[in-house]
Amino acid sequence: MNASNSDLAPRLRKRVCVVIESVRFEKAIATLIAANAITLGIETSPLAVARFGELLEVFDQTVLGVFVVELLARMFVYRGRFFRDPWRVFDFVVVGVMLLPAAGAFTVLRALRVLRVLRLISLVPSMRVVVGALITALPGMASIIGLMALVLYVAAVMATKLFGAIAPEFFGDLGASLFTLFQVMTVEGWPDIARGVMAQSPYAWIFFVVYLLIATFMVLNLFIAVVVNAMQSQVTEDIKGDGEAHTRLILDELRELRREVEALRASSKS
Numbered sequence: 001m002n003a004s005n006s007d008l009a010p011r012l013r014k015r016v017c018v019v020i021e022s023v024r025f026e027k028a029i030a031t032l033i034a035a036n037a038i039t040l041g042i043e044t045s046p047l048a049v050a051r052f053g054e055l056l057e058v059f060d061q062t063v064l065g066v067f068v069v070e071l072l073a074r075m076f077v078y079r080g081r082f083f084r085d086p087w088r089v090f091d092f093v094v095v096g097v098m099l100l101p102a103a104g105a106f107t108v109l110r111a112l113r114v115l116r117v118l119r120l121i122s123l124v125p126s127m128r129v130v131v132g133a134l135i136t137a138l139p140g141m142a143s144i145i146g147l148m149a150l151v152l153y154v155a156a157v158m159a160t161k162l163f164g165a166i167a168p169e170f171f172g173d174l175g176a177s178l179f180t181l182f183q184v185m186t187v188e189g190w191p192d193i194a195r196g197v198m199a200q201s202p203y204a205w206i207f208f209v210v211y212l213l214i215a216t217f218m219v220l221n222l223f224i225a226v227v228v229n230a231m232q233s234q235v236t237e238d239i240k241g242d243g244e245a246h247t248r249l250i251l252d253e254l255r256e257l258r259r260e261v262e263a264l265r266a267s268s269k270s
Contacts, residue, residue, distance in 0.1 A: 010256065017077045020070065029070060030123045036063045037117040067095050067119075087121075087128065094119055129231070137230035144222045148215065155181050155211050162207065166200045167193075184208065185215045 019025055039056055042048045049056070071091060075082050082088050121127045156177035163171040170180040170193055184190040190208065197204040 010259065013077055014256065016073055020073050020077060026123055029066075030120060032063055032066060033117060033119050033123070036060070040117075064098055067098070071095050090121075091119055133227060133231040133233075136233060137226045140226040140230070141223065144219060144226065147222075148219050151215050151219070152178060152181055152185070155207075155215070159207070163197050163201065163204065167197050170196075181211065181215075184211065187212070187216060 036059070039059055042052075043056055074088060074091075078085075078088070083092075121131055156174055159171045159181060160174055160177045164173070164177075169176070171177045180193060184193060190212070194205060194208045197208075
C-alpha cells in the first residue's frame with residue numbers, strides 16, 4: 001500500500017507532463033492566446049463593449065482561468081526546475097500581472113492584459129530563437145549604439161557651427177542639430193533639409209553625404225551583422241540543447257523504470 005501511494009504522485013506527474021508537453025496542448029494554448037488578443041482589440045470599440053461587454057468579460061476571465069491552471073500544472077510537473085527556465089519565469093510574471101486587481105488604484109493594469117499575447121513568444125520556437133538572439137546581441141548592440149551616439153554628437157556640433165546661421169530652425173543649437181541629424185539618419189525628408197542648406201552653401205552636400213554613409217549605411221550594417229551572428233549562435237545552442245534535453249529525457253525514463261521495478265519487488269515481498 002505504501003509503495004503504491006508513493007508511486008501515485010510520480011505517475012500523475014508523468015501523465016500531466018505528457019499532456020502539457022504535447023503539440024496539441026501547445027497549439028490549443030496558442031490558439032486561445034490569439035483569440036484573446038482579438039477580443040482585447042474588440043474591447044477597444046465602445047460599440048462592441050456596449051453590445052457584447054458581458055460575453056467578452058466572461059471569455060476574458062475564462063482565458064485567465066485556463067492560464068492559471070496551465071501554470072499550476074507546469075509547476076506541479078517541473079517543481080524546482082520550473083524557475084530554471086527563463087521562458088517559464090516569463091509566463092509566471094505575465095500571468096501574475098493578470099491576477100493583480102484591476103480596480104481602484106490598479107485600474108490601469110487592465111491595459112496590461114494585452115501582455116497575454118506575449119506568451120506566444122514562449123510557445124512558438126521560432127519566436128524564442130529570434131528573441132533569444134536579440135537578447136544575446138544586446139552587448140554588441142550597446143557598443144554600436146555608443147559609436148552611433150558619438151558620430152551623431154560630433155556631426156551635430158559640426159552642423160551647428162557650419163549651418164546654424166543658414167538654417168536656424170534645423171541647426172540653430174545643439175539640440176536642434178541632434179534632432180535634425182537623427183531624422184536625416186532615418187533617411188526621412190533629408191533631401192529637403194539638404195537642399196534648403198545648399199541654397200546658401202553649395203558644398204553642404206559633402207557633409208550630408210559623408211554623414212549618411214557613416215551613420216546610416218555603415219552603422220546599420222553593423223547592427224545587422226551583430227544580430228545575424230547572434231541568431232546563428234542561438235540556433236547552434238538550441239540544436240545542442242535539444243540533444244541534451246533528449247538525453248535527459250531518456251535518463252529520466254530509465255530512472256522511472258527503475259523505481260517501478262523496485263516498487264514491484266517491494267510489493268511482491270510484502
